[in-house]
Amino acid sequence: MIRAFLLDDEPLATKRLERMLIETGRVEIAGQANDPVDALDVVRDLEYDVLFLDIQMPGLTGFEFLSQLEGDPLVVFTTAFNEYALAAFEVNSIDYLVKPVEREKLDRALRKVERVLGEKAPRPPVQDLVKQLTAALQQQAPAYPERLSSKIGDKIEFISLERVTHLYAEDKLTFAATAAKQYVIDLTITELESKLDPRRFVRIHRSTIVNVAFVQELYALFAGRMVIRLKDEKKTELTVSRERARDLKEKLGL
Numbered sequence: 001m002i003r004a005f006l007l008d009d010e011p012l013a014t015k016r017l018e019r020m021l022i023e024t025g026r027v028e029i030a031g032q033a034n035d036p037v038d039a040l041d042v043v044r045d046l047e048y049d050v051l052f053l054d055i056q057m058p059g060l061t062g063f064e065f066l067s068q069l070e071g072d073p074l075v076v077f078t079t080a081f082n083e084y085a086l087a088a089f090e091v092n093s094i095d096y097l098v099k100p101v102e103r104e105k106l107d108r109a110l111r112k113v114e115r116v117l118g119e120k121a122p123r124p125p126v127q128d129l130v131k132q133l134t135a136a137l138q139q140q141a142p143a144y145p146e147r148l149s150s151k152i153g154d155k156i157e158f159i160s161l162e163r164v165t166h167l168y169a170e171d172k173l174t175f176a177a178t179a180a181k182q183y184v185i186d187l188t189i190t191e192l193e194s195k196l197d198p199r200r201f202v203r204i205h206r207s208t209i210v211n212v213a214f215v216q217e218l219y220a221l222f223a224g225r226m227v228i229r230l231k232d233e234k235k236t237e238l239t240v241s242r243e244r245a246r247d248l249k250e251k252l253g254l
Helices: 011-024 036-044 062-067 082-090 103-119 126-139 189-195 242-251
Strands: 002-007 027-033 050-054 074-079 095-098 147-152 155-160 166-170 173-177 182-185 201-205 208-211 215-220 226-230 237-240
Touching (some): 011 027, 027 036, 074 103, 208 237
Parallel strands (some): 002 027
Antiparallel strands (some): 166 208, 215 226
């Protein structure tokens, strides 16, 4: 039985992966977490065979998390970002899973884990793995879109991302907000997060992504939460979750 630890800042993604792993009958869940900073001490004192690790997380990225671990854990990366996944695969991590995880791909990853554990194969040092991952990512130049499309009936309208103040999910729809109007976008917030330039757009809440160029003011609330006010005519206010606050402040140079 494989003992696995799951780390992903999306609770729903963690629960779904946990359910899928248990259903295989081949995996025991040694633990799980949604906060990489809190998870460090837990993982250091835990016995497990493989770490299912998200890459893009607030507080610590998956690579930064690995750099602070001792020993050489087996890693299966789980990510919504194809460019990250490809880089991780090319430097000999056990495997990668692009979210939403597919059962066939999960089975492939588990077979690889079982093979490595059975053969007692040597594992690359974590620090070398992190350096190789970082180098592989730096060699890639992902192309980010400059506009989004909004389809209403037979009409498709294109919206320049320079005009978009923020994107949000509401009533099972996703909207791109501009000064003129709100456009329905046929993508989820998670899909948009993976497609948009992270230097310009940052996810501040489970249902909201903001264009940092439109952030006018920042206010601290209780329990580590914040509110931002946008420089638009409505002076739109958006809540920043505690888990996303650090990432936003870094993007704003704070």
